[in-house]
Amino acid sequence: MPVISSKGKAMPESPIRKLAPFAEKAVKEGKHIFRLNIGQPDIKTPIEAMDAVRNHKLDVLAYSHSAGFKSFRKKLTGYYAKHDITISSDDILITTGGSEALIFTMGSITDPGDEIIVPEPFYANYYSFSTQSTVTVVPVISTIDNGFALPPVKEFEKLITPKTKAILICNPGNPTGYLYSREEIRQLAKLAIKHDLFLISDEVYREFVYGNSEHYSILQERALEDHAIVVDSVSKRYSMCGARIGCMVSKNKSVMETAMKFAQARLSPPTFAQIASEAALEAPESYYIETVAKYKIRRDTLVEGLRQIPGIKVAMPNGAFYCIAELPIKDADHFAKWLLDEFHVNNETLMLAPASGFYSSPNVGLNQVRIAYVLNRRDLKKSINILKLALEKYTDQKTIVVAEENITL
Amino acid sequence: MPVISSKGKAMPESPIRKLAPFAEKAVKEGKHIFRLNIGQPDIKTPIEAMDAVRNHKLDVLAYSHSAGFKSFRKKLTGYYAKHDITISSDDILITTGGSEALIFTMGSITDPGDEIIVPEPFYANYYSFSTQSTVTVVPVISTIDNGFALPPVKEFEKLITPKTKAILICNPGNPTGYLYSREEIRQLAKLAIKHDLFLISDEVYREFVYGNSEHYSILQERALEDHAIVVDSVSKRYSMCGARIGCMVSKNKSVMETAMKFAQARLSPPTFAQIASEAALEAPESYYIETVAKYKIRRDTLVEGLRQIPGIKVAMPNGAFYCIAELPIKDADHFAKWLLDEFHVNNETLMLAPASGFYSSPNVGLNQVRIAYVLNRRDLKKSINILKLALEKYTDQKTIVVAEENITL
Numbered sequence: 083m084p085v086i087s088s089k090g091k092a093m094p095e096s097p098i099r100k101l102a103p104f105a106e107k108a109v110k111e112g113k114h115i116f117r118l119n120i121g122q123p124d125i126k127t128p129i130e131a132m133d134a135v136r137n138h139k140l141d142v143l144a145y146s147h148s149a150g151f152k153s154f155r156k157k158l159t160g161y162y163a164k165h166d167i168t169i170s171s172d173d174i175l176i177t178t179g180g181s182e183a184l185i186f187t188m189g190s191i192t193d194p195g196d197e198i199i200v201p202e203p204f205y206a207n208y209y210s211f212s213t214q215s216t217v218t219v220v221p222v223i224s225t226i227d228n229g230f231a232l233p234p235v236k237e238f239e240k241l242i243t244p245k246t247k248a249i250l251i252c253n254p255g256n257p258t259g260y261l262y263s264r265e266e267i268r269q270l271a272k273l274a275i276k277h278d279l280f281l282i283s284d285e286v287y288r289e290f291v292y293g294n295s296e297h298y299s300i301l302q303e304r305a306l307e308d309h310a311i312v313v314d315s316v317s318k319r320y321s322m323c324g325a326r327i328g329c330m331v332s333k334n335k336s337v338m339e340t341a342m343k344f345a346q347a348r349l350s351p352p353t354f355a356q357i358a359s360e361a362a363l364e365a366p367e368s369y370y371i372e373t374v375a376k377y378k379i380r381r382d383t384l385v386e387g388l389r390q391i392p393g394i395k396v397a398m399p400n401g402a403f404y405c406i407a408e409l410p411i412k413d414a415d416h417f418a419k420w421l422l423d424e425f426h427v428n429n430e431t432l433m434l435a436p437a438s439g440f441y442s443s444p445n446v447g448l449n450q451v452r453i454a455y456v457l458n459r460r461d462l463k464k465s466i467n468i469l470k471l472a473l474e475k476y477t478d479q480k481t482i483v484v485a486e487e488n489i490t491l
Numbered sequence: 492m493p494v495i496s497s498k499g500k501a502m503p504e505s506p507i508r509k510l511a512p513f514a515e516k517a518v519k520e521g522k523h524i525f526r527l528n529i530g531q532p533d534i535k536t537p538i539e540a541m542d543a544v545r546n547h548k549l550d551v552l553a554y555s556h557s558a559g560f561k562s563f564r565k566k567l568t569g570y571y572a573k574h575d576i577t578i579s580s581d582d583i584l585i586t587t588g589g590s591e592a593l594i595f596t597m598g599s600i601t602d603p604g605d606e607i608i609v610p611e612p613f614y615a616n617y618y619s620f621s622t623q624s625t626v627t628v629v630p631v632i633s634t635i636d637n638g639f640a641l642p643p644v645k646e647f648e649k650l651i652t653p654k655t656k657a658i659l660i661c662n663p664g665n666p667t668g669y670l671y672s673r674e675e676i677r678q679l680a681k682l683a684i685k686h687d688l689f690l691i692s693d694e695v696y697r698e699f700v701y702g703n704s705e706h707y708s709i710l711q712e713r714a715l716e717d718h719a720i721v722v723d724s725v726s727k728r729y730s731m732c733g734a735r736i737g738c739m740v741s742k743n744k745s746v747m748e749t750a751m752k753f754a755q756a757r758l759s760p761p762t763f764a765q766i767a768s769e770a771a772l773e774a775p776e777s778y779y780i781e782t783v784a785k786y787k788i789r790r791d792t793l794v795e796g797l798r799q800i801p802g803i804k805v806a807m808p809n810g811a812f813y814c815i816a817e818l819p820i821k822d823a824d825h826f827a828k829w830l831l832d833e834f835h836v837n838n839e840t841l842m843l844a845p846a847s848g849f850y851s852s853p854n855v856g857l858n859q860v861r862i863a864y865v866l867n868r869r870d871l872k873k874s875i876n877i878l879k880l881a882l883e884k885y886t887d888q889k890t891i892v893v894a895e896e897n898i899t900l
Binding site: 122131192193211278309340343346 | 492494495497498499503504509529531532533534535536540544545546547550552553554555557587590594598600605620623625656683688689717718730731732735743745746749753755756757759760762763764767
């Protein structure tokens, strides 16, 4: 039998989706699952987007421009302008999700064996896309104890080699919820310029910022024009994960011309999804305000609830809609499976994302989970209660197992 | 300034799309362009597909399963059964266009430096996707003189090295229009098994077969189960190029499990497009019959017309909706630009795809173009007339230029 590639073998299973078979079994058994494992919001997609697709007048579903609809890219410049980001439509390439923006970025700036430095924990698929491009992820560990703030720049500097091509951040962070300050971004910008590296910023959660915090984009750093590449997406902003529309934004012409060749190869981004995404820009300001207000309440509910469970450590996230929680257990992978496979409270249980998949360093974060607060407050409260009861039972069980093992031994 | 990758530099510009700026200029100058350069059919998309999207009842545009809608994959097994292909829904992975199916396939079976043997001329983007995966395309030249039939198997065998992972064919062929016979497929199957290679077949034009010919899929070869990977797409079948829905089909479990990891990384294929593609399966049999009948007339019109232009050589295509024509010129790239830039007949001109982009061997096919017969008969006749007049004028001009150069020298 012909063999699969080393690359294919090295591709990680999604830590977010690898529990799917256990979830399917739980559903078959009649359990209801609160899905805190995946950033799939329950928020309604703007009606403007949904109606635009409902009212389409197409007879032929044709290819679009490889860079995406010109009209859409033009309107996007207005969207960015509202965020103090000044770009032209030529600085934007519409992609099939933020995923493709990352794949094009990696393809445009890295060759096999090159390295990208990434603060850890990081969005698990950065590792997948790096593997796909045969690029090495070099992690800089950030810790729950200071809320996953940017590690000192000297920690990055230590890791720079002739193979280093870029630093990749997610701002605000998935899975940490950490929002980088203007000062932190400037430190990274200086570092990127000093060592002539690209600075890639995944800003798909730009709007999801709580309290008095403000998002500061790498595209606002004038001196960084040749180095900055932003990865963006409509998925979270408009609760349109299924659209699969994102974009890559850079003022570096060589980068954009190169990315365009990757874009031409795959012909075009999906047409219906572009229609929806362009129309979503017409959603009123109140859409964002209400959405963010909802998430703020959810965040507060979640963190407050988690902090009342003995043994849980959690940092207050200032952005996105995730947090990392450290649980009083040893193996979150096992716990997450057990929740689906063996546990329920009145036929209800939880799905969590074990945080191990968000670290590339071995044996880090094994007792952590990522929780996506994408459910309404009532369901979140129920989920917190289930987690509390589960931890009590799981810890008991573990104690028993250990005791039995001791006896056997 | 940080530099782009060698891979990025090596990525070819799309030969189909690189003329776009010249076309845009021509349109601005008020010229009408008959676009024979790209496989964008004018055929209407099935109303079933368009209505399914118009009538969608979604409130939240959510991620789908990474492998695509289960319901869609199940229905697809029925579609394949009609083509004597027996597979289960687990053998199908829904992708974002045939493009992504190829990218997943290459990722699953090749590592940087590996080789794939491809009969040449081939679909230009095979070269792009190989470059993206840092894989080497090893061409086997097929010639216009026997209509681009499969080169003798011994020609393939000569090129097999320890780095060879697969043979990739397009059946029926883009850009050649050649339909491989059952006997040719069997020869390739034997070769793949003998050398333990994957045989990848791009069958996106499966229905577009003319006369008494029949399509024979590699999936119909029982002995090839572990070696066969089919790349498929709804783009041409239902005139839904803008959907960006395709699939990868294989009975090799390791391949499918590996491809699934690539699929999970990019989360899911586009939701609206899946709704449309699933509904397209409900299109009546008459949709295919009428479409293929139209293309047959177009093919006959085109080939007949081309054969009446002095100096043109063309092979009768038995499938897909392309043909390669050899023109009485030296440089089809220059000619194609000139058509857009300097030539018109009553403000009408042509867009052709220079065939050089479909060859990886240097200096082959320089006088050839690919013509997509995706226009109605009347427009095709006009196009043929424009080509005839253009060749007369271009040849004259070239003679003058050469004469002037001689004088200068």
